[in-house]
Amino acid sequence: MPHRTLPLNAIDAFLVTARHLNLTHAAKELCLTQGAVSRKIAALENWFGFPLFERHARGLHLSPQGSALLPELRSAFEHLLTVAGQARAQQTLVRLKAPTCAMRWLIPRLLHLEHDYPDVQIALTTTTDHGVNFKTEPYDAAIVFGTHFNAGDLLFEEALTPVMGAMFAGLSALSNLTLLHPTRDKTDWSLWLAKQEDVPFAMKKHQHFDTMDLAITAAIQGLGIAIADETLVEEDIRAGRLLRPWSHSVKTGASYRLVMRETGDNAAGMAAFREGLLGH
Incomplete structure (x- = not known):
């Protein structure tokens, strides 16, 4: 036989x-x-x-x-x-670096990835750093943010829009609200206001945060009106936690991109990770 x-x-x-x-x-x-x-x-x-x-x-x-x-x-x-x-x-371990400002976009996709690719394990490191250096940092992949990145896969372009908590629905005196800034300066609000012709909005009260995620969370809590990326607040708006008092958004020229270490190690696992993250 x-x-x-x-x-x-x-x-x-x-x-x-x-x-x-x-x-x-x-x-x-x-x-x-x-x-x-x-x-x-x-x-x-x-x-x-x-x-x-x-x-x-x-x-x-x-x-x-x-x-x-x-x-x-x-x-x-x-x-x-x-x-x-x-x-x-044996699970495929992907060491991922991501800025905290991207968490609202990233977490739902990691949940989908865990369901669709259970053998891919993500070791997530959050940071206020918007770049990555694979030569000196121990990551397999990173989400980077800025105007000067063009490598990797485009996730989405930043487009700023004001958002506020649902408790302010119907409020007419928006100029009395505290402006919530996602940075230590007033750049984002200034950029958005400069593009508006029919929004008589004076900057009176201000609160500054270190990240956009913190500013968005503060807006949900009712602290004021935040300037945020429209992609990052999509789910909060859909769920009714936030609302947009104006429909205008302004692109900043910055974008979020996925970059990956160029290596032959664990190629199949990295391909599954990329497909899972970009597929949702």
Whole structure:
């Protein structure tokens, strides 16, 4: 019988039966019928060309050939299970660096990625740094933000728009609200206001934050009116946590991009990570 037809699924039946020397007990452990176990052993004996067991009135005994073969088969089968188990347990680890301002966009996509690619494990590091240097930093991928990046995959372009908490719906005196700034300067608000002709808005009260995510959170809490990227607040607006008092948005020329380390290591896992992140 050709080597390629070795009934591998019968080896487990042989090993279990050899341990019990009882077809009933072996069948119970294997969740099979006695007849199914007998057929598997018969197929294996047919392949080897000699009996593995001797059938006696009082039960089974290993044949001389079966007894000699048992240690080798047991060792090989256990090694196969170990290798298979390690391969199954091994997850693809992707070390991802991302700016905190991108978290509102990133987290829902990581949830989808975890569902669609359960073997891809993300080790996420958040930072206020908007760039990455793969030569000096231990990351496999990064989300970068700025006007000077053109490598990698474009995730979305920044477009600023004012947002405020839903508790201010219908409020007419918006100029009395505190302006929430996502940076320590007034650049973003100034850029948006400079493009508006029909928004008589005076900067009176101000609150500055270190990140856009903090400014958005403060707006949801009712602290004031924030200037934020329209992509980052999409879900908050959809869920009713935020509203846009004006529909105008202004592109800043900056964008969020996904860049990845150029390496042949773990290529399949990195490809799955990229596909999962860009696919949603």
